[in-house]
Amino acid sequence: MTKNLPPWLWKRAFKWFPRLTVDIVIEEANDVLLVWRDDYLCTCWHLPGGFVQLNEPVLDAVKRVAKCETGMQLKNIRFVGVYDDPKRDHRGHVISLCYHAEPSGGERELTRTTYFDPTNLPPLRFGHYRMILDAERLPPSEIEKEFAVGVAILGEGDFTGSDTEKAEKLLTVLKTHLPAGIFNEFINTIKGKEG
Numbered sequence: 001m002t003k004n005l006p007p008w009l010w011k012r013a014f015k016w017f018p019r020l021t022v023d024i025v026i027e028e029a030n031d032v033l034l035v036w037r038d039d040y041l042c043t044c045w046h047l048p049g050g051f052v053q054l055n056e057p058v059l060d061a062v063k064r065v066a067k068c069e070t071g072m073q074l075k076n077i078r079f080v081g082v083y084d085d086p087k088r089d090h091r092g093h094v095i096s097l098c099y100h101a102e103p104s105g106g107e108r109e110l111t112r113t114t115y116f117d118p119t120n121l122p123p124l125r126f127g128h129y130r131m132i133l134d135a136e137r138l139p140p141s142e143i144e145k146e147f148a149v150g151v152a153i154l155g156e157g158d159f160t161g162s163d164t165e166k167a168e169k170l171l172t173v174l175k176t177h178l179p180a181g182i183f184n185e186f187i188n189t190i191k192g193k194e195g
Contacts, residue, residue: 018084018093022061023049023128025080025100025135026070031115032132033103034122035069045114045122047131049096062099067106070113075104080135088127096127100135 024047026033034045050065052058059077066074080098088094116122118132175183 015092018095020052021049021094021096022065023047023096023098024066025132028103032118033113033115036112044125047128071109072103072106074101077101083127098131
């Protein structure tokens with residue numbers, strides 16, 4: 001819809017009304033994925049992000065932006081926060097909804113994306129440092145909590161009574177959420193401890 005607006009009207013509308021964007025902290029092996037941008041907006045590294053389109057659900061925008069900017073699909077998408085400082089973007093008042101996610105497939109765009117250690121990031125704009133810091137402080141997800149409980153139960157080797165039920169539940173959760181190879185490796189490690 002916005003692509004059909006004349007440029008003069010687009011610029012005015014941008015100054016009159018806030019715009020909604022999504023930014024994504026994609027993390028793998030504790031490193032954060034950044035995208036290189038070299039255009040009218042900036043020449044800089046930044047988080048994958050973009051505008052939410054008219055009638056587009058926000059999570060669909062997160063998936064679309066990730067695919068367009070990085071070539072990747074996402075899993076474990078979690079909300080980080082709202083960033084609404086009117087001075088965050090020089091184009092106008094841009095409100096960003098930030099999400100944290102992990103890659104789950106697709107082929108990464110190698111010419112424009114690089115993983116960085118969050119303690120050694122290049123210069124960033126648009127409040128992206130704050131988003132990365134906030135994403136690092138997220139409480140554990142439900143699967144991470146269940147995994148921690150399960151590892152404690154399995155590590156103690158207590159499989160009697162209700163602990164057995166808890167262990168079976170954990171294994172069901174793990175089988176659902178982990179890639180098959182990792183799940184099988186986990187089972188083989190547990191079997192090795194039992195023997």
